[in-house]
Amino acid sequence: MAPVTNGRVLFNEIPAGYPEPGKTTVYDDSQKIDLERIPLNGGILIKTLFLSIDPYLRGRMRDASIPSYSPAFVLGEPLTNYGVGVVLRSERAAFEPGDHVYGWFPFQQFFVAQDDDPKRPIRKLDDYKMPWSVYTGVCGMPGQTAYYGWKEFANPKPGDVAFVTAGAGPVGSMVIQLAKADGLKVIASAGSEEKVAFIRDIGADVAFNYKTERTVDVLRREGPINVYWDNVGGESLDAALETAATGANFIECGMITGYNGESYHVKNLDKIFAKRLKLFGHLVSPLHPKYQEQFYKEIPPRVARGEFKYTEDIKHGLHLAGHAIEDVQRGKNKGKSVVLVAEE
C-alpha cells in the first residue's frame, strides 16, 4: 500500500486573546506515512478516531518558559490531548490490531505510540457498545475530573445545596448527576437556552441562563449553597462567595472566564474567612492513583445503561480542530466537544 497523508494540527502562534484557527493553530497535510512499513520499535501504530477538545487547552497555548500544571504546546509541533483510536499494528503484547485505545494523542491521523508517558499510558478500552467518543467525555478525562473531585472534596450532607457552573459541559453535567445521586438540591448555570434545557433534563432542580439572569440573584433566591463547583471563576465565583453557607466547600476546577485575556475583579474574597469556606484546587491527574480503576469499573457500564446522560458536539474532520478549540473557549459548543478524525 502506498503511503497515505497523515494530516496534523500544529501549534503555530501564541494567542493574546481567543485562539484563532488558521493562526493559533494550522492544519498541515504535508506529511505522508506508510502504514505497513513504518517501524514500530516495540510500539503500537494507532489510527486516531476521536480527539478531545477541552477548556484547559487554552492554558497550554503559552510561552514554553512559563511553568504550569500541564505542558505547553510546542510551536511547530502537533497539539496533544486525550484521544481514542484503533490499533492498526502492535509490537506490544497487551495490544492487538482492532483494539480500541485511549490515551495522550498527538493531533494527527496516525502515530506510533512508543514509550508513552508513564503518567498517561495508552489504555485498552472495554467495549460497552457505546460510541467510542464517550471515552473522551463522561468516560474519559472530563468524567474523571467530575467523579474524582466530587468524591474527594464535595463532602455532601443531607439537605445540602450545590451550585454547578458550565453545567452542560462534560464535567458540569456529570457533577450535576453525581450531586443529584447524593440527594442534593442542585442549581446549575449555562450560557444558552438549549444548554439550560439539557441541564434541567439531567436533573438540576434550578437551571438558568447566566446571560439572561444574574447568577447572584438566582443564588440569593435559591441558596445558600453548601458546595460550589467552579468551572468558570469571575462573576459566578463572586456570587458563590456571597451566597455560600458557612463552611461550604468550593471545588475550584477551572476559571474559563479568565483564560482569554479578560480579568474580572472578584470582590468577595473576604467571605473565605468570614464563612470559613474551604477552596480546593482540583486537577484530575494527581487523583488517578486513588480513583482511576474504580472509575473505569463503575462509570462506563453505568453510562452504557443510561444512568448518566451526556451530550456531544462533534466536529467532523481534523482540520476543524482549531475551530472546535475556539468554540469551547467562547462557550459555543453544545455539549462535550470532540473532533471526529476518522470513522473506523
Place this chain on the structure above:
Amino acid sequence: MAPVTNGRVLFNEIPAGYPEPGKTTVYDDSQKIDLERIPLNGGILIKTLFLSIDPYLRGRMRDASIPSYSPAFVLGEPLTNYGVGVVLRSERAAFEPGDHVYGWFPFQQFFVAQDDDPKRPIRKLDDYKMPWSVYTGVCGMPGQTAYYGWKEFANPKPGDVAFVTAGAGPVGSMVIQLAKADGLKVIASAGSEEKVAFIRDIGADVAFNYKTERTVDVLRREGPINVYWDNVGGESLDAALETAATGANFIECGMITGYNGESYHVKNLDKIFAKRLKLFGHLVSPLHPKYQEQFYKEIPPRVARGEFKYTEDIKHGLHLAGHAIEDVQRGKNKGKSVVLVAEE
C-alpha cells in the same frame, strides 16, 4: 462609697472608610455606678483592666442588618470585645473578689456579667506572674487564632517554607514562632523597620518591609511557599498565589487591606486550581471545643517561661480606645494593641 463614673465607649456612626475616634466611636462619662450596691442578681461585678483592640472589629462597624461571623456593634451602645478584669463582687460560686477573669466585655470601666454568652463564658485566669494584658494577646483570642489555625490547617512537612503576613501582630508573631518550632523556613512581612526587627528577633528567616520591598519579589527569591498565613489579602495574597508550591495550604485568617473601603483586584486566582492549592477560611470560635483547653494548658506557662515572645502597644485610658482602633486599621500599632482601662 459614693457612685463613681463608669466611662464607656459607644458605637456612634457606621464609618465609610477608616473609623474615626470621636465620630465612629465616642467616649461617654455620663453614667455613674454604685459599686457596693448595684444588684448582681446572681452575676459578677467586674472592673475592666484591659480591652483588646483587634483588626476584626472593623467588620463589626456595619449596618446590623448585614449578617456576618461576628455580631454588629449596636449604635448608641458600648463596643464589645475580649477583655481582662478583676472581680470586685461575686454571686457565682466559681468566682471570688480578686480573681482575674477573661471574657467578652463591654467597653466600660465596670460591668455586671450576668448571663454571659455561653459561647464566650467569663473565664478565671491562672496567674503565671505575667502582665495580665497577655491574656488579650498571645494568651487570648489572637494567640488562639494562631495556635488553632496552625494545628488545624498548616499540615507542615519537613523542608516546607511558610509565609506569614502582619508578622509583628499577635497572630502573625505567634504563627512565626509555631512555624519555626516545627522546623520550617519562615518568611514574614510587616509595615515598618521596627516591626521587621521584631519579627527577625522572634526567629523569622526572612523578614521584610512590604512598603519598601515588593512582596512578590521576596517570594520569587525565597519561595516557593508551602504554607501561607494570610492576615491581609490583596497584593500579598496575589504574590502568595503566584509563588505557591503545588499543593500549598493557605490559611485565610483576615484581609485587612480590604476592610476600609479599598479593594485590590487579585489576579492570580487561577493558581488555585493550577497548583491544587487549598484555601482554608479560618475563624477562631468554631475551633474552641477542639483546642481551647489544650491551649490554656500549654501556652500561658510557655509564654511565662519566655518560649514565645510578644510585643504590646498599650494605650492608657479607655477614652483612647477609638484611637487604638483606628491605629490598628492603619497598621500604626507596634505590637498587640491593648487599652489599659485601669491599674489594679
